[in-house]
Amino acid sequence: MTYYIAVDIIRHDEKLIIEAFKNLGINAVVIKVDSELLPLVDSKTLEGSLVVVRPLSAYNAIYSAVAFESMGALTVNSSKTLYLCNDKILTYGCLIREGLKVPKTYIALSSSPLQTVSSRLQFPLIDKPPIGSWGRLVSYVRDSVDLKMISEHREFMGPLLKTHVVQEVIGLGKDLRCIVIGDEVLGCMMRKASDGEWRSNVALGGTVERYPVDGEVAELAIRASKAVGAEFAGVDLLIGDGYYVNEVNGVPEFKGFIKATGIKVHEHLVKYLVSSSKR
Template sequence: MRAALIVDIIRQEEKLIAKALDEKQVPYDIINVGQEPIPFNKGLGRYDVAIIRPVSMYRALYASAVLEAAGVHTINSVDAINICGDKILTYSRLYKHGIPIPDSIIAMSPDAALKAYEQKGFPLIDKPPIGSWGRLVSLVRDNFEGKTIVEHRELMGNSALKVHIVQEYIQYKGRDIRCIVMGKTLLGCYARNIPPNEWRANIALGGYPSKIDVDSKLEETVLKAVGVVGGEFVSIDILEHPTKGYVVNELNDVPEFKGFMVATNINVAEKLVDYIKETYSK
């Protein structure tokens, strides 16, 4: 078996994956799609598995597409990356299958966004369908803030950033829950606790991890959500609603796992390489 590790920026996670591949004696090449072109060429078929790790959603999506065309199994697949990389597509798939999501309204123009604010009521969340690390996710407390956000988003060049997901503000327990799934197995979950002077729990914004116990309902919700989007190695962010219980906020097709490893003491990179060897070794 030979693997390809597809990257654009090499972070701690990619270094850990490369280390695990070395230690477990899996032959591999690192392909940096931020520097090297990848051709539609059957020669790529020398790889049995490609681990898709670009930070850029579109680089991840297109790299996976080219490799899949050459017969390479990609983790994750084109379809999974496409669904997980767009929050509206994610919510659409989850809602269709009866998996709880935050109450959401999709607005595709400034006028529609202001009407959605009125329908939802303040405070509320407004976020675009693409993006990570909490960027452009806004807590809107009144119509004045909302109008400012709408005006600023209209100035952005990417059309997707002008689309608004208007959601209920779920403020409960001061945390969210991040879980990682590999294949059909839940590796574990941990809490991302909201830091002082912030309302978001992202680790990139100062959220701090802590260990939690996983109950059967959380595990059921996570595995069902990952299954309907076709994810093979994904993280999933869960909110705790005071009346609905667990609701799925988003799924990540190129999961970061530094905070997960701190909270759970599970070596995700080693688990990933073990999974690949057990599942795809010829």
Template sequence: MKLLMLCREPNLYSCRRLKMTAENAGHKIDILDPNRFLLKIQENRPHFALYYQPNQGTPYLLPDYDAVIPRFGTQSTKMGCSVLTHLAAKNIPCLNNPASFALARDKWLSLQALAAANIAVPVTVFAGQDFQAGSAVEKVSSPTILKTLNGSQGIGVILADRSQSAVSIMETLTLSHIPVLLQNFIGEAGVSDIRCFVIGDKVVATMQRSGQKGEFRANCHRGGITQQITLSYDEKLIAVRAAQALGLDVAGVDLIQSKKGLLVLEVNASPGLEMIEKTSGIDVATQMIAYLEKKIAGL
């Protein structure tokens, strides 16, 4: 089969692993930057055409693919999802459909979807730009976590130790027209969370992440340390339900332990493979390609 991976940085570990795995399975795979696409809607069939312009090269019409794997970052979400929508209109299977991918990229909308599915999440508020920051901060506990709606790898996540600090940060972000949500800080979790890698209806790999001293974020890109962890069936079910609530085939679901049990922090539609493969010892890439093969076959 001929596969397409949408990625701006083909040398990333995840892209290289998926490319190698796909080729070992006998497939051909192109890795293309979504920001170099031109999408065309035309009168004649096929109505949806895609052109690609390589670096310092001449644009060319892309062939049809058997399936697409989205691996683009937050800065490419709008164009990347537009490319996915174009491909979906051509009935090309996507390993995470465009609507679900876009939903997962918006922290507030994804939390709304999780809560609507009766999945426990931290207390969170999102206020309009004309709502007073002080009144908004009163609706959550202190210390307070502030998050921009789009962000990954811990970027755009701020811890305010005092309510006054939270108000000041929120006012600054609002003045800069950056939407921000406020969230209860789960102090009892320390600086640890749990990453579950979900494919279909299964958690295929897990790891616990712990932040370095002086760092409240557990993300590996912020220097977080990982270790193996074993979850119960019910705990894994929370992660699977979270991925399904957003309609995702593949997801990295982040859980945090609170006094009331596990909460879902957020769901990543393009989770990295490197640390979870190295920590768990599980070949996640092979399972992703196998799932995609089944999806193409309609199984």
């Protein structure tokens, strides 16, 4: 088995994955996907290979995974999983079909239906586009005036950004990130928003701390990961009157998770990949 790591930017996380392979005596080949001409062919060029898909850009991840799969490689995660995880609406669809609890959600395919949102949801509410990461363009909407301003601003953006995912507010300012590998939850951390910020993303200055994993949390995280077909996922849970699945990340960052929990995600991931590829 030959192992590859597909990247566009080599971050700290990817360096740890490379190191974990080396510690097992494996020299994984790094492919910088944005610098290569990737063939899209029906061949067995990479049969017997496994590619860890780690580009920062969501579409670089999806498209490169498609190319590697066309050449016969196994990919973690698969292009289908990455595609589903990249779109919040598609993710919610998968979660709902599996009977998982998600926040009360409505989709507006243009700004026009937003005029009736107050008959379905109470203000304040959350408005976000179906794509994006690190909390970008996720808005806390206090009233109809806020909503009108947000919708007018988004009308000048790309087609997907004109779509609105409108949700009830649950557990504002904190959430859980659980790391799932295969059928195992490695652990969970709680993320808390920094002063003056309501979004809990670590990229926006959120703080992290270890969160105890009980049976309910573990089951939810594993079911959410499986709903999108992921082998390695970051599952985000909101805490309200119980737990709600909010997102599944198909290329999860884990530097903050290691800081919070001390769990060496890269070592667990690589051992799982090597073990799985030998079955």
